[in-house]
Amino acid sequence: xxxxxxxxxxxxxxxxxxxxxxxxxxxxxxxxxxxxxxxxxxxxxxxxxxxxxxxxxxxxxxxxxxxxxxxxxxxxxxxxxxxxxxxxxxxxxxxxxxxxxxxxxxxxxxxxxxxxxxxxxxxxxxxxxxxxxxxxxxxxxxxxxxxxxxxxxxxxxxxxxxxxxxxxxxxxxxxxxxxxxxxxxxxxxxxxxxxxxxxxxxxxxxxxxxxxxxxxxxxxxxxxxxxxxxxxxxxxxxxxxxxxxxxxxxxxxxxxxxxxxxxxxxxxxxxxxxxxxxxxxxxxxxxxxxxxxxxxxxxxxxxxxxxxxxxxxxxxxxxxxxxxxxxxxxxxxxxxxxxxxxxxxxxxxxxxxxxxxxxxxxxxxxxx
Amino acid sequence: xxxxxxxxxxxxxxxxxxxxxxxxxxxxxxxxxxxxxxxxxxxxxxxxxxxxxxxxxxxxxxxxxxxxxxxxxxxxxxxxxxxxxxxxxxxxxxxxxxxxxxxxxxxxxxxxxxxxxxxxxxxxxxxxxxxxxxxxxxxxxxxxxxxxxxxxxxxxxxxxxxxxxxxxxxxxxxxxxxxxxxxxxxxxxxxxxxxxxxxxxxxxxxxxxxxxxxxxxxxxxxxxxxxxxxxxxxxxxxxxxxxxxxxxxxxxxxxxxxxxxxxxxxxxxxxxxxxxxxxxxxxxxxxxxxxxxxxxxxxxxxxxxxxxxxxxxxxxxxxxxxxxxxxxxxxxxxxxxxxxxxxxxxxxxxxxxxxxxxxxxxxxxxxx
Numbered sequence: 260x261x262x263x264x265x266x267x268x269x270x271x272x273x274x275x276x277x278x279x280x281x282x283x284x285x286x287x288x289x290x291x292x293x294x295x296x297x298x299x300x301x302x303x304x305x306x307x308x309x310x311x312x313x314x315x316x317x318x319x320x321x322x323x324x325x326x327x328x329x330x331x332x333x334x335x336x337x338x339x340x341x342x343x344x345x346x347x348x349x350x351x352x353x354x355x356x357x358x359x360x361x362x363x364x365x366x367x368x369x370x371x372x373x374x375x376x377x378x379x380x381x382x383x384x385x386x387x388x389x390x391x392x393x394x395x396x397x398x399x400x401x402x403x404x405x406x407x408x409x410x411x412x413x414x415x416x417x418x419x420x421x422x423x424x425x426x427x428x429x430x431x432x433x434x435x436x437x438x439x440x441x442x443x444x445x446x447x448x449x450x451x452x453x454x455x456x457x458x459x460x461x462x463x464x465x466x467x468x469x470x471x472x473x474x475x476x477x478x479x480x481x482x483x484x485x486x487x488x489x490x491x492x493x494x495x496x497x498x499x500x501x502x503x504x505x506x507x508x509x510x511x512x513x514x515x516x517x518x519x520x521x522x523x524x525x526x527x528x529x530x531x532x533x534x535x536x537x538x539x540x541x542x543x544x545x546x547x548x549x550x551x552x553x554x555x556x557x558x559x560x561x562x563x564x565x566x567x568x569x570x571x572x573x574x575x576x577x578x579x580x581x582x583x584x585x586x587x588x589x590x591x592x593x594x595x596x597x598x599x600x601x602x603x604x605x606x607x608x609x610x611x612x613x614x615x616x617x618x619x620x621x622x623x624x625x626x627x
Numbered sequence: 628x629x630x631x632x633x634x635x636x637x638x639x640x641x642x643x644x645x646x647x648x649x650x651x652x653x654x655x656x657x658x659x660x661x662x663x664x665x666x667x668x669x670x671x672x673x674x675x676x677x678x679x680x681x682x683x684x685x686x687x688x689x690x691x692x693x694x695x696x697x698x699x700x701x702x703x704x705x706x707x708x709x710x711x712x713x714x715x716x717x718x719x720x721x722x723x724x725x726x727x728x729x730x731x732x733x734x735x736x737x738x739x740x741x742x743x744x745x746x747x748x749x750x751x752x753x754x755x756x757x758x759x760x761x762x763x764x765x766x767x768x769x770x771x772x773x774x775x776x777x778x779x780x781x782x783x784x785x786x787x788x789x790x791x792x793x794x795x796x797x798x799x800x801x802x803x804x805x806x807x808x809x810x811x812x813x814x815x816x817x818x819x820x821x822x823x824x825x826x827x828x829x830x831x832x833x834x835x836x837x838x839x840x841x842x843x844x845x846x847x848x849x850x851x852x853x854x855x856x857x858x859x860x861x862x863x864x865x866x867x868x869x870x871x872x873x874x875x876x877x878x879x880x881x882x883x884x885x886x887x888x889x890x891x892x893x894x895x896x897x898x899x900x901x902x903x904x905x906x907x908x909x910x911x912x913x914x915x916x917x918x919x920x921x922x923x924x925x926x927x928x929x930x931x932x933x934x935x936x937x938x939x940x941x942x943x944x945x946x947x948x949x950x951x952x953x954x955x956x957x958x959x960x961x962x963x964x965x966x967x968x969x970x971x972x973x974x975x976x977x978x979x980x981x982x983x984x985x986x987x988x989x990x991x992x993x994x995x
Contacts (some may be wrong), residue, residue: 300831462873515743
């Protein structure tokens with residue numbers, strides 16, 4: 260039996276192999292007599308799960324040794340507070356506002372530091388990116404925040420900004436929730452990266468934070484201990500009980516990613532090739548149609564989240580019903596944008612995008 | 628095949644039926660074509676899971692309508708900050724320190740308000756409870772904090788304190804992480820209750836907060852939005868993406884609890900009967916032996932967490948190895964206390980306690 264194709268923006272589809280393995284090990288992990296949910300986080304069994312997950316993510320994403328990898332709780336929205344609580348030092352932070360997520364981030368950071376919007380593309384309805392050369396960065400900013408892929412608006416940085424090249428010494432913070440592990444990261448340009456797992460890595464409830472050691476140890480007094488990066492790092496993400504099962508499933512996903520091959524590329528490199536092919540297939544189908552439209556500039560279209568509209572929006576309900584009848588699920592756009600959205604994360608196979616493209620064509624022909 | 632008995636203090640053993648159901652639904656929940664991990668938290672499917680979990684917990688625990696039930700992230704340790712961030716108003720809070728957990732709570736709260744230890748049993752090594760009549764409560768305290776079951780020290784309030792009867796109008800905050808749903812709660816005495824799920828309710832990563840509506844809306848400016856009880860309540864625990872899968876498994880556990888019967892008692896009433904029987908069996912075995920000892924006063928011994936010591940601690944390793952050989956797992960005591968600890972939460976069947984008691988006797992006889 261083929262599973263339906265699930266285009267949810269997150270929580271999102273997971274690799275079938277990962278789910279099969281998790282189901283198979285539910286009552287007894289590796290002969291331990293315990294399911295993973297039932298293990299003390301201090302047990303040898305769980306510590307090995309954690310250590311493998313950390314090492315696998317480091318290898319997959321080529322995270323340099325001077326970065327700590329933390330498994331936390333609260334998702335991206337909590338990190339919007341946790342980042343300035345940890346690294347703003349109560350001073351100033353510059354934000355590049357390129358969609359809903361970076362806008363939420365800057366609003367939350369205002370609780371903790373002086374926030375400036377150094378650049379925004381709001382005047383284009385978030386369908387383009389402000390060129391880095393136009394950013395008004397402050398010399399004394401404690402960090403610069405970018406959402407490297409905007410899940411709702413479907414806008415992605417194809418290259419991370421080079422802050423040093425722009426004359427800034429501030430660390431770059433990236434919210435990479437919705438495209439982590441879909442492409443390599445140029446860590447030489449990054450000070451801190453965070454992301455909820457529920458789009459590309461696993462279940463909701465575990466948040467990855469990759470943070471340079473130089474940014475640890477400067478938390479504001481108001482920072483809860485459980486969210487103080489230094490305390491979390493010093494305790495190997497076990498200061499409080501980690502979300503053990505979510506971490507385990509994320510670890511299975513890391514192993515699945517490591518096994519992927521595409522030509523000579525493996526791991527995240529293989530995923531990038533596949534994601535490029537999937538995105539091109541879908542954007543081409545939309546662009547070549549008179550029936551559907553995507554309004555994002557071609558130079559910053561997300562490979563992960565493809566918002567699109569029917570030019571005749573009175574047909575939206577019929578479109579969604581027909582999609583569901585073909586086992587193409589969760590295509591409704593975010594309420595703040597409307598229309599449709601296809602999220603085509605790592606775990607979405609090319610076959611899913613092909614099925615969607617076939618449906619786009621068939622639905623258009625039937626309506627014509 | 629019988630599963631081993633797992634005495635972990637948390638994350639802890641879960642009902643086999645719950646794990647079987649979760650495994651069976653992993654790839655396809657109720658014919659939706661999606662696993663629960665893969666569902667948007669805004670989908671009709673997941674919203675129904677959330678609503679059922681909320682309603683089932685309310686029914687199980689007889690939570691009155693003027694309390695909100697929140698599903699949050701961060702566990703009890705994060706709540707140690709989140710509670711004062713939300714309800715201290717930056718003023719004062721009184722703590723009853725009865726073991727490691729309440730001690731951690733008061734230390735963390737000092738970041739946010741003026742903390743007083745109104746009573747403690749530290750001088751008894753946390754083997755007794757200070758009688759409520761001796762508590763030095765302040766008239767202007769914004770709340771009074773009690774850990775109603777101390778997981779590490781094995782001390783439990785058999786009755787919640789009646790603050791009004793003690794002349795205080797402050798709301799009582801209880802950390803009920805390690806005995807929630809093992810016995811009824813007298814909500815007339817409670818202002819706020821919180822607990823990580825990973826002991827009695829489900830997987831780590833979801834935290835239950837039951838909070839009176841009158842305590843909402845007073846968060847300090849430094850409170851992260853994702854942890855502001857009013858925002859969480861107004862958004863039905865979906866301001867940020869909830870830990871969907873953990874919430875689902877907790878919901879399955881609530882349904883399992885509702886199905887339990889013991890004589891004419893059902894649900895939490897049935898669990899209380901069983902827990903009393905299990906605790907009595909184990910404490911009796913320890914008390915009647917010259918080989919093992921539990922030092923907690925009989926009037927406040929925990930029904931959930933039974934720390935005990937071999938009088939000859941040189942035999943600890945042999946004891947643990949023998950237990951493991953009999954499929955009795957995770958009996959090692961907490962590092963801060965040493966010795967042994969048997970956690971006998973709701974999901975531990977009487978048969979597990981019987982097997983442990985048999986082993987206690989056999990090990991003693993073999994050593995004698």
